[in-house]
Amino acid sequence: MNPESAADGGRVVALVPAAGRGVRLGQSTPKAFVQVGGTSMLRRAVDGLVESGVVDDVVVMVPDEFVGATAELLPPGVRIVVGGAERIDSVRAGITASPDADIYLVHDAARALTPPALIARIVAELRCGRAAVVPALEVADTIKSVDIMGGVTGTPKRAELRAIQTPQGFDAALLRRAYESAGPGDAATDDAGLVERLGERVRTIPGEPLAFKITTPLDLLLADAVVGARES
Numbered sequence: 001m002n003p004e005s006a007a008d009g010g011r012v013v014a015l016v017p018a019a020g021r022g023v024r025l026g027q028s029t030p031k032a033f034v035q036v037g038g039t040s041m042l043r044r045a046v047d048g049l050v051e052s053g054v055v056d057d058v059v060v061m062v063p064d065e066f067v068g069a070t071a072e073l074l075p076p077g078v079r080i081v082v083g084g085a086e087r088i089d090s091v092r093a094g095i096t097a098s099p100d101a102d103i104y105l106v107h108d109a110a111r112a113l114t115p116p117a118l119i120a121r122i123v124a125e126l127r128c129g130r131a132a133v134v135p136a137l138e139v140a141d142t143i144k145s146v147d148i149m150g151g152v153t154g155t156p157k158r159a160e161l162r163a164i165q166t167p168q169g170f171d172a173a174l175l176r177r178a179y180e181s182a183g184p185g186d187a188a189t190d191d192a193g194l195v196e197r198l199g200e201r202v203r204t205i206p207g208e209p210l211a212f213k214i215t216t217p218l219d220l221l222l223a224d225a226v227v228g229a230r231e232s
């Protein structure tokens with residue numbers, strides 16, 4: 001999209017995993033293709049990345065049978081790659097497809113309303129020399145760990161907990177190394193987790209409530225209401 005950038009501090013490639021089946025949303029369409037305010041989540045997520053003005057290339061990972069439909073949904077220039085069985089497999093496919101990246105952003109399609117300013121803040125931190133940066137929000141609920149029978153095994157201090165969002169930003173060599181050390185189908189739920197396993201420091205910056213992940217029917221209602229309120 002922007003061939004100039006390699007000269008001014010490195011090429012930023014956004015990887016958008018959108019190959020999930022999304023059963024928790026209660027719809028037959030894969031989650032990323034469900035509409036929010038008349039536009040698919042995937043299109044909204046990609047538009048946010050483009051509007052941030054800090055992304056050079058966007059690579060989306062989708063289920064193989066959705067490659068054709070995705071090309072019709074997205075602006076020209078966005079690359080479309082077949083995703084994998086688990087989120088980690090989808091991100092790995094995106095990394096393999098973009099070996100020229102200097103910085104990777106990994107951004108869930110399901111965080112469709114993420115403000116472009118948050119995306120720009122993550123890239124600004126990476127450009128200042130940080131190697132791994134993620135958006136984080138304080139948690140309102142008390143979080144407990146439980147065993148398989150539902151018995152409580154612990155109550156971590158709430159003040160030390162954060163809910164982590166995307167985009168997660170990484171020095172490209174570091175993210176490649178993290179994925180090389182992870183097995184196929186690894187159960188990691190985010191990319192920063194793989195980097196932490198290498199012993200590397202991951203920094204947080206303040207996240208944005210609007211970067212919430214649209215996962216349940218209630219989330220979808222909220223997202224529709226946000227878009228409706230913006231447009232009225």
Ligand code: C5P
Binds near residue numbers: 017021109110
């Ligand atoms: O399932 P979950 O909400 O954690 O998925 C987060 C993101 O990862 C979604 O955007 C989903 O489409 C994507 N994903 C993927 N490939 C999978 C599973 C999930 O790209 N196999």
